[in-house]
Amino acid sequence: MKDNLLRLENVSRSFGPVEVFTGFSLDIKRGEFAAIVGPSGCGKTTLLNLLSGFDKPSSGSVEREGRARMMYQHGGLFPWLTTSENIRLGLRHIKDEAERERQLALMLGLIGLEKFGGHYPHQLSGGMRQRVEMARALAGDTDILLLDEPFSALDYLTRLKMRRELARMLMERPRTTVLVTHDIEEAAQLADRVIVLSERPARIRRELWVDLPRPRDLTHPQVIEAIHTVLEEMGLEGDTQNALAQGT
Amino acid sequence: MIEEKVTKKVRLLPFAVLAVAVAVWTVLSLLRVFPESLFPSPLSVADGFAEEIGTGRMFNDMIASLFRVAIGFSLAAALGVPLGLVLGHHSRARAALLPAVNFFRNLSPLAWIPFAILWFGIGDAPAIFLIFMAAFFPIVLATAAAVASIPTVYFRVAHDYGFKGAELLTQVTLPAIAPQIITALRVTAGLSWVVVVAAEMIAGRDGLGFAIWDARNGLRMDLLVVGMIVIGVIGVVIDQLLLRLTRIPSVRWGYER
Secondary structure (H helix, E strand, O other), X not given: OOOEEEEEEEEEEEEOOEEEEXXXXXXXXXXXEEEEEOOOOOOXXXXXXXXHOOOOOOEEEEEEOOOEEEEOOOOOOOOOOOHHHHHHHOOOOOOOHHHHXXXXXXXXXXXXXXXXXXXXXXXXXXXXXXXXXXXXXXXXXXXXXXXXXXXXXXXXXXXXXXXXXXXXXXXHOXXXXXXXXXXXXXXXXXXXXXEEEOOOOOOEEEEEEOOOOOOOOOOOHHHXXXXXXXXXXXXXXXXXXXXXXXXX | OHHHHHHHHHXXXXXXXXXXXXXXXXXXXXXXXXXXXXOOXXXXXXXXHHXXXXXXXXXXXXXXXXXXXXXXXXXXXXXXXXXXXXXXXXXXXXXXXXXXXXXXXXXXXXXXXXXXXHHHOOOHXXXXXXXXXXXXXXXXXXXXXXHHOOOHHHHHHHHHOOOOHHHHHHHHHHHHHHHHHHHHHHHHHHHHXXXXXXXXXXXXXXXXXXXXXXXXXXXXXXXXXXXXXXXXXXHHHHHHHHHXXXXXXXXXXXXXX
């Protein structure tokens, strides 16, 4: 068994004249929860599409072991399918129907939406929809969970609640996880490793490790410290003169 | 309870309007404001109705017109939706064909009437051709626009869960555009119903369009009004039937705001 589940090696990807990545490398270890933060437009979604295999690099290699699934920002649920039907997409590979329905009931229970199996996404609140997304992505036996700003469309309190939900769900169903977000709090509260990207073409500016069990309090000193470090790295806290001099 | 009463009253409003209209019509014809030969009375129209139903002619005309619309419209949908899918998915095909489709979309289908008669003679065929020409191009355009505006995230999800080929089409693309297709079908069905009347007036031996043209030639203004009422009512019924498609649970999302 290899140690790295996801590996980008010397990857370049450009769209016409826009170089999003040039010679970018990244390793994600088995069982790790990595968070990638960066300024908007730095290519976070492109990175996820490369990791999931939806997009191919212009050059360089992407290695992925096992199946990857993504949880989207919003609107990732198929609106023409009910909650149950959406979650069943995540169970498509299970041939035995009884087992599939058992898993479905289990997932609905885990996200506390037993009574909403027959509802369509537009009949659910934003937080409920993201819980369904989470259940769909975690249903079945995938190896890698990719999170594309999963809670950014939610209000602040719901967002805090959903982070706890995610931490709880990952205890039930451990996955190697890559979270892409501009929410620095979210990254520091959830991830084992926070990777700070620069502007385009993106490179890794800084990596820091938060060695704490989940779920964590947002106000835990180590979480606060991580937030501070990332904000400082992005030139948003501390010595602003220095940050300006760096051209950020 | 009060609200329920109000909605019931509101529902009766259209019938009140109808009653007032018929009353005004009756008064105008009783006072002989216009000559009877140009302005038939409600009573003569009612007699005309009875006559048309009694001879079975109205039923035959209805069947003839509905048959032509059913064939022409179904052909337009069966060919228009697939072509729209191709145009929606391929930007090159779109660039090549969209101007032509737009040209025919904006060309009145009635402009085809002379060719329709020269090519197809009189009867079902020219009417079906004209209905097809009226419905096909708007369906192509609506489908292409709907496909081109499907959010990329649906295709990312489809990739995550292993949808490919035919499955991608039937389980992602088609459900994603279904609400817009239904709207396009409602609009073009209405258009088809308008066109069949015009087609039958000129290139028909039967059908509701021919019936009102025949009534005019026979100076039977009562039958002319009978024909107009039947055409209008059937048009509304067709639209109401297609409106029911929008109530299918799996397409409701497209109409909720």
